[in-house]
């Protein structure tokens with residue numbers, strides 16, 4: 300059997316898709332979680348405990364591994380050094396578009412968090428495919444209580460993103476893990492730019508429900524969001540949305556080029572998921 304690919308966060312939305320895609324391609328997978336008992340993986344997939352904040356878990360998880368799919372969960376320097384020592388040849392990192400779009404990074408914000416992880420892996424000499432996706436389709440669930448109540452309040456309802464289906468991110472990750480080690484940072488987007496209000500409209504139509512979208516303004520949004528998201532991350536998000544408040548968000552062709560299939564539309568995510 301060939302050396303396995305270690306998938307961190309194997310029960311995560313993207314991570315679970317990476318496990319499934321590698322397995323479908325016949326690749327040996329080692330699925331990792333902070334509590335491996337909670338992983339729902341087929342019997343032929345090995346499980347291992349890995350906490351990226353606990354260096355004692357790195358050695359057993361990395362032993363004999365040739366490539367890693369990795370989440371950004373905090374400081375990655377120790378894990379990067381351990382992976383290099385273990386002979387890992389390629390890391391596919393789930394980074395973020397914020398590294399590109401946040402031109403004046405907020406300390407402790409989204410871009411800094413992801414950029415630090417990219418630097419940690421490359422600084423350890425690991426060839427790294429840093430996937431930089433924009434807003435996930437799944438972020439729809441952040442509006443869920445508002446959708447249920449019939450009113451979604453947003454700071455920039457007419458800001459645009461190019462929402463990407465998490466399955467497409469997993470497909471790109473799998474393609475990268477199946478290919479030769481590379482050092483690259485593809486910017487991944489969905490196939491169309493749309494406003495948040497347009498997204499809510501698609502959901503409302505699908506559910507057959509009337510949902511009003513209200514502009515709450517950035518000050519009220521900051522207050523609301525800092526109750527459950529760290530302040531610097533909220534500031535990153537508000538700046539990002541403000542930047543695309545008046546125009547379309549960028550669209551790239553990376554998903555289609557790397558997977559051989561077009562990026563899934565937001566409407567198809569809604570139809571398949573809700």
Ligand SMILES: NC(=O)c1ccc[n+]([C@@H]2O[C@H](COP(=O)([O-])OP(=O)(O)OC[C@H]3O[C@@H](n4cnc5c(N)ncnc54)[C@H](OP(=O)(O)O)[C@@H]3O)[C@@H](O)[C@H]2O)c1
Pocket residue numbers: 307308309310311312313314331332333334349350351352370371372393394395396431432433434435438
């Ligand atoms: N949402 C967006 O619009 C967006 C845009 C760009 C980039 N991103 C990136 O994508 C990530 C979210 O991806 P997702 O939706 O697939 O995530 P998810 O479903 O929330 O899963 C996150 C995974 O991270 C793992 N994890 C958390 N802390 C860990 C630790 N200390 N050690 C090891 N594993 C740990 C968890 O594993 P266990 O709990 O099983 O241990 C879990 O499986 C974000 O965090 C961000 O970095 C998101």
